[in-house]
Amino acid sequence: MFQLELMEANSHKNVGIYVRVSTEEQAKEGYSIAAQKEKLKAYCVSQGWANYKFYIDEGKSAKDIHRPSLELMLRHIEQGIINTVLVYRLDRLTRSVRDLYSLLDYFDKYNAVFRSATEVYDTGSATGRLFITLVAAMAQWERENLGERVKMGQVEKARQGQYSAPAPFGFTKEGEYLVKNPKEGEILLDMIDKIKKGYSLRELADYLDESDAVPKRGYKWHIASILVMLKNPVLYGAFRWGDEIIEDAFEGYISKEEFDQLQKILHDRQNFKKRETYSIFIFQTKIICPNCGNRLTSERSKYFRKRDNKHVESNHYRCQACLLNKRPTIGGSEKKFERALIEYMQNVKPRLEPIIPEEKQQDYDKLHQKIISIEKQRKKYQKAWSMDLMTDQEFEQLMAETKDALQKAQADLEQEQAFHKPKNPIDIERAKEIVTMFKESWSVLTSEEKRQTVQELIKQIEFEKKDRKIKILDIKFY
Structure with a gap:
């Protein structure tokens, strides 16, 4: 560190x-x-x-x-x-x-x-x-x-067809360029065919799990990752670079017209689901209250916005357990949690470990300083003893006392580190896959698709709120 x-x-x-x-x-x-x-x-x-x-x-x-x-x-x-x-x-x-x-x-x-x-x-x-x-x-x-x-320089490379990210499903990389992977390509075309024939994303995931098809990473097919594959313009030989679509970058599997038709099928199905559902809560049952450890409940609120004289509806999350027990409730709007999620995903790559709260970091620092101080004191005793400034008996007594104090401080530090260590460490490759998928697709997903992604991949979200700003500390994935 x-x-x-x-x-x-x-x-x-x-x-x-x-x-x-x-x-x-x-x-x-x-x-x-x-x-x-x-x-x-x-x-x-x-x-x-x-x-x-x-x-x-x-x-x-x-x-x-x-x-x-x-x-x-x-x-x-x-x-x-x-x-x-x-x-x-x-x-x-x-x-x-x-x-x-x-x-x-x-x-x-x-x-x-x-x-x-x-x-x-x-x-x-x-x-x-x-x-x-x-x-x-x-x-x-x-x-x-x-x-x-x-x-x-990166934009120019992208416009020349160089693909800097890991190869998506259906492709491999030769140098910095994407080429088709025939074996994965057959699976990809089969997925597209099944969607056109009326398969839902859940039915498609179950079908793939029962087949011999293996995802690029992991062993199970997830709705969220399937959705990303089917919405990725690499299917027709293009790819996203920021807000720009680089067309005709390499050979795809279907035409642009077929890709647009596939997107319309997916979009129409999502719109049908929206009409059936009153509200879509992206983080439903996933956010943990920092005060009591219960999951925040989701609610829809309506208010009048003065700046444009409009009635506005928005999603919010708060802890009902704290509310019922008359404790201060910590929560926030869905937009704030979404911004916090984006910030977390952008910064999680170098470490892929939970962020330690500032208060706990200060506790660690104090324990580190205590250990250093005791070790310094022991060195001074050794130096004084070697110069005959204390008796053997005094030296042994002081070293025994500081040894006990040192062992206790080291045990306290280990206990703190063990308590905040992730209880279910995920495979690094799996974590990288999730983070990459999130960065590539989140901005183009609908609210329902975002909800499916969160429900499919995320087990729970831990956060803190300071000065009205929400900061995600840790995400546990499935």
Whole structure:
């Protein structure tokens, strides 16, 4: 997760050394973790700073400040553990002017000094703050220009028919291009034929489960994944790139006219289901109350919107158990939960683990600090004993006492980690499949199709609500 090193000292400077390297920069000698650490250690020695701690974010970009070790360092600044921040270069900390202002204000608030080992900044004067802001503005401009160039290159590759995502069902990849997979293609054409003959998605899933057909990943056919396959323009040789459809990119299985006919069949069936149902709740029975652990209930509300003088209906979720027991209820609108789901899916790829609540992370940090403190104390006892500053009996007694305290702290930490460890870890490939499928298809699904996807793939959703914003902490999949 992050690396941490600690050295003892008698200096009044408690230095937090922040080191960051992005995935792209890891191969560059000057930007490597080892290179930055070596130069920053030498800088501390030259300044007479003996008390320093490393906060290392490996494989992280500077596009925002949501990085594990940076967030830990900020908490330590607030707690008074750190009073000086040292970086190799300003762009190791941030490339955003807005984030720079936020960080400098934060440092000032808690009386922390900012230093760069390779640049001269005096943040205590107006001129110095202007200079550092100009440097950050140039770094932000450089990052945004690079991002635009990369995006333009990706768009051009897509327009040339290069497919950057994993191959969808019915295809394999030769280099960056899609080619038909004859064996999977037969299954795909059979699926299309069955839909045209009147099979429902549930009947089609049951039919495929009973056949010899095997999905690309996993062993069971799901309605949600079948729906994504049948709505994917790769069927006629096109694919989506953002909001753009790249036509005639490769050889498909059916014509554009046949694809449009298939979409009309699926759409008409969904409209028929909508007329039968009063309301469609995407997350029905899936959201867990953070207060009591019960599932939130879904309800339809109607209100008058003043800005356009319209009566509007919307879906909401709240905990009836908390309401009945006269406890504060935590809930929100379906739109807010949907936005939170999109944000979670966009950020879940690097880790595929649940997000730990901030309060629990602080508990972890305290236990880590306690363990480090006890280990330091034991080293001091060993040093004093070796210099004949204490008797053997005193040494044995102190080591025994600190051993018990150390074992208890380590046990407490393990217990906390075990409690928040996912109880049903899912297969990584299966998780990647779900996340990829979500990113590719969610924006084009109808409300009923979104509901089917959630009901089919998601077991439960855990969330927190702060400042009226909903944040999903963990999703358990089937």
